[in-house]
Amino acid sequence: MDVLSEVLSVMRTGRPRSFVETWHAPWALRFPAVPGAVGFRVVVRGTCVVLPHRSAPVRLEPGDVVLLPHGEGHVLADSAASATNARPCAPTAVDPGGTGAVTVTLCGAYELSPAGMHPLLRDLPEIVHLTTHDRSELKAAVELLTGELTRPGLGTDGVIPALLDTLLHYALRAWVETTETGWATAFTDPAVAAALAAMHREPAHPWTVASLAALAGMSRAPFAKRFTDLTGGPPLRYLTWWRMTTAARLLRTTDAPLSTVAGKVGYHSEFAFATAFKRHYGTPPGKYRRSDR
Incomplete structure (x- = not known):
């Protein structure tokens, strides 16, 4: 019995959303809280920094994956200095218009059922930062998802939700394998x-x-x-x-x-x-x- 897979199947509702963003430094965006969702960020190209609501800033490199399991608001920027001038992110956000270094990120969210929320989420920190350098399966999921979003083809509408589910499974598996307390230990x-x-x-x-x-x-x-x-x-x-x-x-x-x-x-x-x-x-x-x- 794969308990983790069952946990995700009952928590998830609706269809996961994702999109690719390209920013030119300097830039900084403030994302509002989205209760009942797990947000994620994947850095495809360049670097950036994510500033959670309550935790310390995290510098992100190409291939890094970030989960925001509690749907809390945060700032994403090319640097901590730029973050002081973050502007609200609109649903149809456009490049703020800088002329500096380019950063490409893959962003999205998984909708969760509040009634079916597993206590596992209680143990997850405000931000889960993972690298793909030594996680070939997570890296492969990121590459496949990026390819479908940037070069869509026949069947893309069906492939993307499946890849997003795969990304979430791999990310939580990596968290379980590297954490030694609470639910991460309970699963093993x-x-x-x-x-x-x-x-x-x-x-x-x-x-x-x-x-x-x-x-x-x-x-x-x-x-x-x-x-x-x-x-x-x-x-x-x-x-x-x-x-x-x-x-x-x-x-x-x-x-x-x-x-x-x-x-x-x-x-x-x-x-x-x-x-x-x-x-x-x-x-x-x-x-x-x-x-x-």
Whole structure:
């Protein structure tokens, strides 16, 4: 069970957006916050600096990838000095008109479902900075995406969303592989990963902390502490989140009766399911389904 892939599939909504920008120094743009989105920047040519809202500025070189997982506002500029005169970025931004060095960036955003937001995002910093120098798969995704955007051909409209999904998967994989705390460790910890995979694979199963601990090869108390320490919450809280997230996806993408949806996420009573769903989302499942169409 590839938990990371499942996490992304339930969080994402709509179609990811991307475009190529070319700037001539000096230039500086202020991008507003976009709640419920993961923004990204890829430097194709030249250099620039990104100034997050709360973190230190980050200098970017060709091939660098930046994720802004919380959709917070930021400034992108050719230099920190130029950033003091940043102008708001309009939806149809044009080259500010400098005559200096050229910077080409690939920019975009992934829309996320606020209701299905995975607690993984809580652990991500304001900005995730990755280089492609020693990550051949990430570099290949960037090159393919840049090629499709700058030289579109037959099938480009279908290829670009797939490549954007690939870029996000590779970027988060790289973050997991280079981080040693929280959810990044949970995905690779044998005991916790086994429990996560089991819950994702069989959300309808009547899991208990004891049964999850046994599956993980640990006793109940040490397992519960380990799971909570790494994920920020107890196992059964995560199980409830996954069940409700799975139910929301079924309501959104199928016409299955509520009783069927309830059964698929471990509820034998439609009433009990509806009560749990309303507690989690603030609206009954039937109304949730109708409002999404």
